[in-house]
Amino acid sequence: MTPALQAPPRPPAERRTNGRLPPAPPDFGDDGDGEGEHGPRRGLDNLRLAVLFFMGAEAMFFGALISALLVLRLGMAAWPPPLEPRLPIAVTGLNTLVLLASSVTLVTAGRARRRGEPARHVRWLWGTAALGALFLAVQGYEWIRLIGFGLTLASGVYGTTFFALIGLHGLHVLAALVWLLVTTALVARGRFGEGRSAPVQACAMFWHFVVGVWPVLYFTVYLI
Amino acid sequence: MSAHAATAHTAHTAHEHHETGFVRTYIFSTDHKMIARQFLFLGLFMMILGGLLALIVRWQLAWPETAIPGMGRILRETGGILEPSTYNMAFTMHATIMIFFVIMPILAGAFGNFCIPLMIGARDMAFPFLNMLSFWTTFTAGLIMLSGFFVEGGHAAAGWTSYAPLSAVAQYTGVNWGQNLWCISLFVMGVGSMMGSINYITTIVNMRAPGMHLFRMPLVVWSLFITAILLLLALPVLTSAVAMLLFDRTLGTSWFAPSGGGEPLLWQHLFWYFGHPEVYILILPAMGIASEILPVFARKPIFGYHAMAFSMIAIAFLSWVVYGHHMFVSGMSPALGMAFTVTTMIIAVPSAIKTFNWLGTLWGGRIQFTVPMLNAIAFVSMFVIGGLSGIFMASTPVDIYIQDTYFIVAHIHYVVFGGSIFGAFAAIYYWFPKMFGRMTNGVLGHLHFWGTFIFFNATFFPMHIIGVGGQMRRIYNPMQYEFLQHQQHWNVFITYSALLLGVSQIPFVINFFWSLFAGPKAPLNPWNANTLEWTAPSPPPHLNWGDRIPTVYRGPYEYSDPDAREDFLPQNQPPVGAGARRH
């Protein structure tokens, strides 16, 4: 608040690296613990690190949901409970492939970026987003059918767990999709160029996470 | 190095270097120190509410069903007499507020924000905007929580643990929107604390000053680091559990209500899987604070620095595998209960290590009885009592008898008040000069400390006795039970003490606000401490050290080094001969 010390001027855009520090000055201290490491200066930048931790929290979130499902299932005599509609295993299986494919396209996009082919980069990003949207559309269609068959959130444990787990994952895909679309639009406008790609990579990390959670859910909710 | 490092470091806050207005400085500030102050005020305000709720509870227990002074206006229909449902609401909200909106905002929110950047030598958090968002999310959660008092049917009344199905079906308590708001508020709070913890961890991993190795970090930073990790991983479990509970209540899902095939014990598993790490979230920062303050005022290096850090890590790991000790008689498989006894006993070992190292720190020191020091010593001794009472419960057969009695209530308060709150007081007195640039008043401080210490023990120690006598917790009127009537005098005694404990907080309130505006100006380093925050101006300006961040040459506890001229050796003071090479 004291204006005595003012923030230094903003550096030119290409020198900004998300708060990462330049190489460390030589280290003179000696606290006798023989530690040779320079802490702050290695590894990921802030943004990707934060997304990594966010993924940790999300993993716990889904972990809680999945264990809740398993606990409830173990308490039931028959699963799925009799008289409940069957889940569309085959269609969703194909849809799983769609989502997994989106991860592949995203990796391809990343490779294009690293090779310095911005146009291809953007194209593959759009492709990824399209696959994600397709996944959501198919999911939504299947949901409407299931609701038509009488499976709802309120129709007992089966509906509860199905819609909660799959629905919350769907929300995550939606959020990741919005993030991806914004990022792609910015990339298309040349926002994240050489050496400034951390935001793109952070977005990609989250996308891979959302994709990675899906097979687990597919397995626990649909298959077993 | 400096110019380059500085620009990279602060690029994201640079847009602020023009004059900032009132709103940007005091309300929507992205400065970690202002956010810390906001968290502190939020926590202290909520503490008054939570404390007054506790006094309502106490009044009812000592003089059941008599009008509570001052409550006549609020409880109009009964003329100030508490009804059973209101009583349940009172202790539920007492605990919810104290845990989620007092201790977490003060210890993790305020001191996390204040200490981390200043003590590792960063100009701000890694994500200042996210930091601001985290505060306002928590604030919103607080508002939602408070709004529950005004809805029809009253606020949540199923205990802070909100066991399903009592909490899952509105008819069972008669509470409708109160419990929903409770869920929503904790959901929002969970999101807010996730933002905070991501920020803390990233900052500590990536933004330490040159030379600040992990094992040169002050222990309070270690404790906040570990707390943040626990927060990051534990809160999402609560978040998903309260979402399920909310769905059960509003959308008709059946997670927890057996009528639709749900499983009541599932809630307990989820809640305690979060809940036990949560209690260590409450205590770890206080442990860090004590480890920080004891060496400063014993003028002596902390005893066993590495043991201290590793025992906290051990606590964090073990805290995930002991949660079942809350469920010994819940109907969970007794074989599991046995397993949880083993882990619960083991988790006492790192706490033992910490306790003995604190004693070791005092041994051979030159102890100065300042107000922060007194509070830190109180923390150590009260935490030991609270921890030792935990051993009774860890032994499954004994827990059969004392579970859900006042013995547990005594345990709770010895660890959270005797532990966390004394830790918070110690921290407030210790960092007040740096936080607000003014010294607090010593006389009022001593008055506050001794009043609190004496009446704290007078309030909570007898709870062990009535608990062993069999008094259940969460009961509205102990006089309804014949086997409890003979110890009612204790309840009266406890209530008098609690009232005096409340009165003892008045010097604190006066001291706090008086010093805020009229206290003597604080010097740079009033306690002759080593850590980096004392090298920044009091209060530190935006960006803390400006364009030159300090370089660290040694660990944080080099007090009374015989080779040094003075009895302290700041972390950033270059060793002889090294300075020339540096600049």
Add this chain to the structure above:
Amino acid sequence: MLDWWLPENVSTYGREIDWLFHLIYAITGVTFILVAAALIAFLIMYRDRPGRRARYTHGNTTLEIVWTIVPALILVVLTALSAPAWSKIKMSMPPSDVVVEVTAKQFNWQVKYPNSDQVFLDEMHVPVNKVVHVHLKSQDVIHSFFVPQFRMKQDAVPGREIKQWFEVVKPGKYEWPCAELCGFGHSGMRGWIYVHSPEDYKKWAAENLTAKAKAAETAKPADAAKPADTKPGGKAKK
């Protein structure tokens, strides 16, 4: 005062619980005294005095090892001593021919015996010196079967039946509160357990348990709404 405020114990396994309680009492008591004595001694001996310089030491590995191992050993022993009592109380059921079915509800204990339709509200009759099996259920929320003098506690969880046992060694009338928050009437949800001598119990059973049909009229009204004042035998609020 030698029982350290514990109410009188009247059950068989209560003795083991009390013994463990006293053992832990001793262990923690001694620990506390040692820690507190050291703390106070240090505070006095090493208080700031002119000319004093603090000892410059960063720790001591031997000490560190000792104060890790010793508490760990104590705790391991304590765990080992707790295990048998726990498995006796909760993990095994001695055979018995006295079975009582207890269904908790807001805010009463409903007690039934096999071979009888009679539902007793907030009272249970059992013989002394006999293992009694309790089949515990709940019809709404979680309650907790707590008999302080039996040292017995077990939550009643809706949707499942939990089997417990106890054996009382002294006839009498024992208070039987609910220990888990179960709603506004939690406080005051309380019954009585009458432990009879064998002859008395036979007499009571003959009078009350065989009559399958007349259950309905003698049972007390099933939905006593007000928690506090409708308890039989309970001392009403003052």
